[in-house]
Amino acid sequence: MEASATSQPAAVGETVLRLEGVHKRFGKLEVLRGVDLDIKRGEVVCVLGPSGSGKSTLLRCINLLEPPEEGHILLDGQEITGQKKDGVDFVRRRVGMVFQQFNLFPHMNATENVCIAQRKALGRSDSEATEKAVSLLRRVGLGDKLGEYPDRLSGGQQQRVAISRALAMDPEVILFDEVTSALDPELVKEVLDVMKELASEGMTMVVVTHEMGFAKDVADKVVFMDGGVVVEYGPPSEVLGNPKQERTKKFLGRVLEH
Amino acid sequence: MDRILEEYFDLDVMFDPENLDKVLEGFWFTVRLSIIAGVTSLLFGLFLAVLRQTPGRWGALVRWPTIAYIDVFRGVPALLTILIVSLSLGALSAPDPDTGEDGPLPRFLGVPDWFGLPSPFWYGVIALTLTYGAYLAEVYRAGIEAVPSGQSEAARSLGMSHGQTMRHIVVPQAISKVIPPLLNDFIALMKDTTLVSVIGLAEVVQVGRDIQNETFNSSALMLGAILFILVTIPMARLVDYLIVRQQRKTQRTGGGGDDDGPDPVALERGRVPSAGA
Numbered sequence: 089m090e091a092s093a094t095s096q097p098a099a100v101g102e103t104v105l106r107l108e109g110v111h112k113r114f115g116k117l118e119v120l121r122g123v124d125l126d127i128k129r130g131e132v133v134c135v136l137g138p139s140g141s142g143k144s145t146l147l148r149c150i151n152l153l154e155p156p157e158e159g160h161i162l163l164d165g166q167e168i169t170g171q172k173k174d175g176v177d178f179v180r181r182r183v184g185m186v187f188q189q190f191n192l193f194p195h196m197n198a199t200e201n202v203c204i205a206q207r208k209a210l211g212r213s214d215s216e217a218t219e220k221a222v223s224l225l226r227r228v229g230l231g232d233k234l235g236e237y238p239d240r241l242s243g244g245q246q247q248r249v250a251i252s253r254a255l256a257m258d259p260e261v262i263l264f265d266e267v268t269s270a271l272d273p274e275l276v277k278e279v280l281d282v283m284k285e286l287a288s289e290g291m292t293m294v295v296v297t298h299e300m301g302f303a304k305d306v307a308d309k310v311v312f313m314d315g316g317v318v319v320e321y322g323p324p325s326e327v328l329g330n331p332k333q334e335r336t337k338k339f340l341g342r343v344l345e346h
Numbered sequence: 347m348d349r350i351l352e353e354y355f356d357l358d359v360m361f362d363p364e365n366l367d368k369v370l371e372g373f374w375f376t377v378r379l380s381i382i383a384g385v386t387s388l389l390f391g392l393f394l395a396v397l398r399q400t401p402g403r404w405g406a407l408v409r410w411p412t413i414a415y416i417d418v419f420r421g422v423p424a425l426l427t428i429l430i431v432s433l434s435l436g437a438l439s440a441p442d443p444d445t446g447e448d449g450p451l452p453r454f455l456g457v458p459d460w461f462g463l464p465s466p467f468w469y470g471v472i473a474l475t476l477t478y479g480a481y482l483a484e485v486y487r488a489g490i491e492a493v494p495s496g497q498s499e500a501a502r503s504l505g506m507s508h509g510q511t512m513r514h515i516v517v518p519q520a521i522s523k524v525i526p527p528l529l530n531d532f533i534a535l536m537k538d539t540t541l542v543s544v545i546g547l548a549e550v551v552q553v554g555r556d557i558q559n560e561t562f563n564s565s566a567l568m569l570g571a572i573l574f575i576l577v578t579i580p581m582a583r584l585v586d587y588l589i590v591r592q593q594r595k596t597q598r599t600g601g602g603g604d605d606d607g608p609d610p611v612a613l614e615r616g617r618v619p620s621a622g623a
Contacts, residue, residue: 180502180505181505187499191496192500195522204504204514205505208506209504
């Protein structure tokens with residue numbers, strides 16, 4: 089990000105990720121029923137919607153963990169759907185993902201968690217990878233936990249390691265899949281703070297979340313999904329502040345009640 | 347009563363220096379055979395288990411023969427495999443009785459005497475590896491399937507290939523999950539090494555029978571049994587201890603990432619170490 093921070097301003101506004109008519113089925117169940125999205129460099133896009141609306145599946149389609157059956161996904165204008173195996177690895181190196189359950193590697197300490205893919209997938213040297221890992225972990229406030237194993241870290245700390253792990257690959261886009269949902273309430277803030285900082289540095293982010301405050305304050309665009317389609321899409325002031333669709337209103341009414 | 351005691355525990359027979367020497371030497375064969383066949387089975391089983399996980403449509407060309415191999419060798423008694431290996435390898439390397447032509451198998455493979463150990467020893471290693479490789483492949487598979495899918499998803503989403511993901515993420519975690527069942531199968535393998543006596547290896551059973559034939563007394567065989575117990579019971583206790591420790595660990599971490607796949611340790615619990623074959 090040190091590098092991308094300088095090249096960012098010129099590139100802001102250019103489309104990084106484009107989805108056209110994306111469909112995903114699991115057997116007979118059609119989870120995504122034609123999703124179109126256009127995500128520009130440096131944008132933070134929050135995806136909201138009731139459970140089962142296809143939000144997580146959407147993210148998993150974008151990095152091809154669940155390749156879509158229909159439609160196109162373009163990364164930097166290059167089609168990534170229907171790629172051969174090498175293409176899949178290529179895409180995943182450019183699109184980072186952070187998971188709800190952290191999915192840290194339990195047999196490796198924090199630094200090793202951040203290093204392993206740098207070394208194996210990017211071919212970085214041990215010392216280069218370690219240097220990068222240490223500086224990222226320090227930035228997310230874990231400078232004193234470099235050698236700790238995941239089972240000795242709190243959920244919030246684990247999730248910050250996971251974010252560092254994704255950042256270490258210098259991705260163009262990071263996908264966040266309900267990354268605070270498995271956290272105790274008092275640990276949510278430390279993770280959201282890291283995400284806010286990333287956003288302010290110009291990282292392109294697609295964030296599936298239930299954190300309305302985060303969506304309102306940080307998102308450039310909000311996507312409201314229901315039943316496998318995008319119901320409403322626009323700046324948070326519109327989608328959250330002045331929703332046009334009945335389904336969006338109902339959902340927001342239910343979420344904001346408590 | 348004295349007859350009975352004498353039949354099984356005649357100390358004169360048991361501790362006759364010549365007999366004792368023979369029995370201990372026989373047991374030393376058993377130990378070496380167990381360790382060497384144990385190590386080769388561990389490696390071969392892991393190899394099979396990884397082949398079984400080859401992904402993709404074309405991977406089926408690897409997966410299916412591997413599954414077929416595992417099914418066949420788990421289904422054939424170890425004794426039969428030992429006989430087939432020893433008789434066929436010897437025959438294939440022998441010169442043709444009519445033409446005097448060399449056999450299709452070189453002599454050093456057909457009648458192996460590596461490291462100064464007799465060929466029945468190596469036939470035993472080969473046959474037990476073929477059999478226990480298949481058993482252990484299934485143990486490893488349970489371990490691989492018990493690693494939460496989120497682990498390989500995380501690795502794959504970081505751009506690591508399937509091979510890298512298996513090697514660095516999945517297999518290390520799988521192995522640590524299945525150490526108790528692997529040890530259990532090692533106990534079974536150790537007991538199955540006695541089957542190699544049928545092809546003339548002077549291991550503990552063979553020696554005990556020889557002495558029985560001379561003295562008409564079972565005490566040498568009993569001594570062999572006692573030696574086995576001295577090794578296998580501590581190992582069984584070790585397995586129990588490891589299982590308990592692992593369960594405690596799983597409970598402590600709340601089973602957080604452990605929610606999918608069968609728990610190989612739980613599957614193995616209650617299965618008293620017994621000859622699996």
